[in-house]
Every structure is written in structure tokens, then in C-alpha cells.
Amino acid sequence: NAGVTQTPKFRVLKTGQSMTLLCAQDMNHEYMYWYRQDPGMGLRLIHYSVGEGTTAKGEVPDGYNVSRLKKQNFLLGLESAAPSQTSVYFCASSKGGAGGIYNEQFFGPGTRLTVL
Amino acid sequence: AQSVAQPEDQVNVAEGNPLTVKCTYSVSGNPYLFWYVQYPNRGLQFLLKYITGDNLVKGSYGFEAEFNKSQTSFHLKKPSALVSDSALYFCAVRDGDDYKLSFGAGTTVTVRA
Numbered sequence: 003n004a005g006v007t008q009t010p011k012f013r014v015l016k017t018g019q020s021m022t023l024l025c026a027q028d029m030n031h032e033y034m035y036w037y038r039q040d041p042g043m044g045l046r047l048i049h050y051s052v053g054e055g056t057t058a059k060g061e062v063p064d065g066y067n068v069s070r071l072k073k074q075n076f077l078l079g080l081e082s083a084a085p086s087q088t089s090v091y092f093c094a095s096s097k098g099g100a101g102g103i104y105n106e107q108f109f110g111p112g113t114r115l116t117v118l
Numbered sequence: 119a120q121s122v123a124q125p126e127d128q129v130n131v132a133e134g135n136p137l138t139v140k141c142t143y144s145v146s147g148n149p150y151l152f153w154y155v156q157y158p159n160r161g162l163q164f165l166l167k168y169i170t171g172d173n174l175v176k177g178s179y180g181f182e183a184e185f186n187k188s189q190t191s192f193h194l195k196k197p198s199a200l201v202s203d204s205a206l207y208f209c210a211v212r213d214g215d216d217y218k219l220s221f222g223a224g225t226t227v228t229v230r231a
Contacts, residue, residue, distance in 0.1 A: 050218075
């Protein structure tokens with residue numbers, strides 16, 4: 003049981019380049035989330051999904067897109083990277099169902115992205 | 119809108135002493151509160167949560183937290199800190215049926231031997 007995994011672990015991009023971050027979970031969780039972590043700001047929600055084929059915007063969605071084609075995977079895309087997107091990105095998942103929003107989230111190890 | 123404040127950037131304690139990490143929150147509906155811990159270069163790990171019921175919540179690794187509605191606080195406590203408790207701690211709140219979980223800025227705990 004690997005839990006939540008993220009690829010890649012590190013990436014350096016030039017301004018304007020694009021990339022996709024992959025998140026996978028093997029816990030059969032319905033809900034999945036993408037956060038970014040910046041010093042002194044905690045974690046901020048970028049996008050989330052409450053089920054396969056559904057996505058929604060979080061607190062800081064601009065410049066990012068997501069897709070959830072399979073229940074176990076949640077992809078985060080940067081179409082045209084900017085230096086302001088330099089951050090550590092975390093994926094998380096949690097159980098759904100009745101009372102699902104009260105369940106704790108399980109986090110991946112993170113992806114450290116630098117945009118030059 | 120929901121928000122969380124962790125008033126202390128850093129907390130330093132000696133091993134064996136009590137540890138307290140403070141958290142206050144603001145919500146418009148019912149608060150659902152969580153504590154997470156992050157070790158260096160790792161993802162966040164769940165410690166405990168308050169949804170309803172007993173105001174004193176017990177969690178992993180000997181941690182507990184007390185929900186205080188009148189003071190809108192949810193402070194994390196451990197009676198006897200260990201060096202291995204040194205980490206970054208985050209408080210988070212969910213407002214009613216909102217899917218969004220709002221995190222505080224985090225408190226760095228250092229436990230000295």
C-alpha cells in the first residue's frame with residue numbers, strides 16, 4: 003500500500019514551459035486535492051475533485067488546470083509556467099461518502115518546482 | 119470566509135516539558151478542525167481532528183487538542199515533549215459543508231535534548 007505518490011519529485015522549468023504533475027492514490031479515495039506550499043503561507047488549495055470526471059477550483063486556481071480521468075489519478079497542469087509558480091506542490095486524498103468532508107486527508111511527499 | 123491563525127512562528131521547549139501549539143479559527147458555520155505535522159522534506163501527516171462531541175480530542179503520538187468554542191481555539195498539546203516531535207505543525211479548519219480546508223501558516227516546534 004503506497005498511499006499517495008507524486009511524480010516527479012523535483013523539476014526545474016523555464017518561464018513559459020509547460021508540465022504535468024501526476025498524483026496517484028491506491029486507497030480508493032473519492033476526493034483528491036492539489037495544494038501549493040509557500041514559506042509562511044501554509045498550504046493553499048489549487049483545485050480539487052470529489053469524484054472521477056469532476057473538478058473544481060480552490061483558493062488559487064489561476065495558471066493551473068487539472069483532470070481526473072481515473073479515480074486513482076489526479077493531474078495538475080501548468081500550461082505556461084511563471085516564476086510565481088515556484089513552490090512545493092502537494093497532492094492529497096480522502097474518503098468520500100456520507101460525512102466524507104469530515105475525513106482526514108492523506109498527503110503525498112510533494113513535488114518541488116522551480117521556474118526560472 | 120474561514121481562516122486559521124497560528125500566532126507563534128516558533129515554539130521551543132526542552133525534552134520532557136509540556137508542549138503547546140496555539141491555533142485560533144474563524145468560521146461562519148460549524149468548525150471542523152484538524153492538526154497535521156510535517157517532517158523535513160515530507161508530506162503532511164494527520165494527527166487529530168475535532169468534528170463534534172467531546173471537546174478534548176486525543177490523537178497520534180501522544181498529542182491531544184482542546185476545542186474551545188467561546189475562545190474559537192483549538193490548541194495542540196503534549197504533556198511531555200520528545201526530541202522527535204521537532205517538526206512543522208499546521209492547524210486547519212473546514213467551515214460547515216465547504217470542501218475547502220484552510221491551513222494556518224504553520225508553527226515550527228523545536229524540542230531540545
